[in-house]
Amino acid sequence: MSQFPGKTQRQISDKRRLLGLIEPANGPASRTSDRAVPRSLGNQTIKLQKESPINKILKPQVKVQKSYDDEEKRWRQCMIASATRTLAKHHDEMAKDAKIQPLAVRLTAIAGSFRSAEDVISVSDPLVKQLENVVNELTVELAGGKPNLPRNGQRGKAANANHRARGSRDKRRQHEYATVQQLWEKEPKQLATLVVEDRLSDIEQRRQPELPPGDQVRDLYNGLWGVEETTFFPPDWEETVATRVGVVDINPIQLGTVEKRYRRLKTHTAAGPDKVAKKDIRRTARILLTAIFNICLGIGFYPESWKRNRTTLIPKDGKDLTVAASWRPITVSSILARLFSGVIDESLRGNIELSRAQKGFTHDEGAAQNVSLFRQTLKAMKEEQGGTCSILDISKAFDTVPHGALVPALRRLGVAPYIAEYVDYVYQDCQTVLPSTTEEIKISLKRGVKQGDPLSPLLGTQSSTHY
Numbered sequence: 001m002s003q004f005p006g007k008t009q010r011q012i013s014d015k016r017r018l019l020g021l022i023e024p025a026n027g028p029a030s031r032t033s034d035r036a037v038p039r040s041l042g043n044q045t046i047k048l049q050k051e052s053p054i055n056k057i058l059k060p061q062v063k064v065q066k067s068y069d070d071e072e073k074r075w076r077q078c079m080i081a082s083a084t085r086t087l088a089k090h091h092d093e094m095a096k097d098a099k100i101q102p103l104a105v106r107l108t109a110i111a112g113s114f115r116s117a118e119d120v121i122s123v124s125d126p127l128v129k130q131l132e133n134v135v136n137e138l139t140v141e142l143a144g145g146k147p148n149l150p151r152n153g154q155r156g157k158a159a160n161a162n163h164r165a166r167g168s169r170d171k172r173r174q175h176e177y178a179t180v181q182q183l184w185e186k187e188p189k190q191l192a193t194l195v196v197e198d199r200l201s202d203i204e205q206r207r208q209p210e211l212p213p214g215d216q217v218r219d220l221y222n223g224l225w226g227v228e229e230t231t232f233f234p235p236d237w238e239e240t241v242a243t244r245v246g247v248v249d250i251n252p253i254q255l256g257t258v259e260k261r262y263r264r265l266k267t268h269t270a271a272g273p274d275k276v277a278k279k280d281i282r283r284t285a286r287i288l289l290t291a292i293f294n295i296c297l298g299i300g301f302y303p304e305s306w307k308r309n310r311t312t313l314i315p316k317d318g319k320d321l322t323v324a325a326s327w328r329p330i331t332v333s334s335i336l337a338r339l340f341s342g343v344i345d346e347s348l349r350g351n352i353e354l355s356r357a358q359k360g361f362t363h364d365e366g367a368a369q370n371v372s373l374f375r376q377t378l379k380a381m382k383e384e385q386g387g388t389c390s391i392l393d394i395s396k397a398f399d400t401v402p403h404g405a406l407v408p409a410l411r412r413l414g415v416a417p418y419i420a421e422y423v424d425y426v427y428q429d430c431q432t433v434l435p436s437t438t439e440e441i442k443i444s445l446k447r448g449v450k451q452g453d454p455l456s457p458l459l460g461t462q463s464s465t466h467y
Contacts (some may be wrong), residue, residue, distance in 0.1 A: 079298030082252030097284040123299045135303045137387040140279040177272040214436035216324035229402040248351040249416040261342040272334035295402040306337035309432035342454035352413045398460040399448040409462040
């Protein structure tokens with residue numbers, strides 16, 4: 001310690017571990033597979049990827065030995081233990097659900113396979129595959145229930161025709177009601193004219209505008225999301241991280257936390273590509289998801305099905321809608337993934353300290369505070385010596401966040417490295433599907449954060465601040 005005055009032994013060890021100078025006690029372990037995992041998970045010997053912030057700063061020419069400290073091992077074991085306790089505590093309740101009970105039994109066996117810290121950090125591929133199968137089968141079960149069907153699961157031709165007609169009428173009425181509400185809020189005079197002249201039937205003609213052509217959509221979003229971006233970091237980010245390593249992690253997820261986040265979901269929130277809606281996630285499924293979330297964090301696993309997204313294009317007011325850039329993209333994944341992201345976001349926000357200057361995407365009345373501050377500033381400028389105000393609007397701010405900036409941004413907030421790297425792993429190999437007039441277009445998400453995911457505001461604001 002005499003060589004590093006003013007630094008504690010813990011800070012020195014964390015710094016050396018960050019730089020890859022501490023080797024594991026048992027030496028490097030061999031890779032069991034080529035599957036993508038976070039850099040802190042599963043494999044002791046790793047090669048830094050191109051997008052790694054450490055790779056860009058240090059430019060190592062050799063493999064870096066990953067060391068798991070005791071704190072990280074304890075945290076991972078706690079996550080698995082919490083999953084086991086949740087399954088055991090609610091065993092009787094889940095046993096009453098014939099569809100969930102077999103999945104709960106399999107998940108209990110998976111959690112029971114992790115008997116030591118070494119089992120957790122060196123999880124085998126077959127075990128990961130079993131967990132992925134449980135998640136997939138749960139998704140199919142939640143999305144597959146169709147109420148009011150005959151017992152044989154089929155309708156006659158007449159019933160099908162009536163069902164389609166009824167659905168068409170319902171959609172038309174919903175559209176007309178929504179249009180009337182929109183006119184009342186934005187164009188009340190036009191609505192009054194339609195009522196007086198008995199022309200409310202004209203509302204039926206006010207349909208959703210036609211989507212832009214497929215080639216425009218493909219070119220725009222391939223250039224926006226499908227291109228990796230070089231990340232430039234502030235010169236002091238490494239020193240800042242060295243003094244704040246391991247400050248914030250995620251506590252074991254409890255059923256009450258999942259229930260609270262579930263209640264915050266809007267009743268008619270959009271379903272993801274898997275078609276699972278909020279109403280489909282019954283109580284026993286939420287118990288199972290609580291255990292799944294803990295296991296995923298404990299072993300550093302994120303289901304591939306949750307990396308598949310669906311993008312909806314929303315028209316911008318007053319824009320030429322024949323141009324793809326005149327539509328606002330909203331990207332959503334499975335509602336199960338969004339529930340998981342919401343739990344992570346809530347846990348992180350409860351422990352990190354954001355800048356006092358940040359007013360957006362917080363639980364405070366940030367907009368009101370900014371308006372009040374701006375009014376006071378204008379008043380002072382008028383009464384005193386004048387001045388100049390400027391407003392900076394960052395174009396496509398969330399759409400162009402480099403994924404390489406996620407880890408440094410979270411680390412600067414004091415987030416533990418294994419949590420920051422897990423979030424980075426969540427964004428690896430993501431894809432989305434966009435609509436157009438001609439076809440559905442698949443795009444790889446190589447940069448940007450998903451507008452529609454609860455974790456995106458935190459990632460977007462902090463990454464934009466720190467790169």
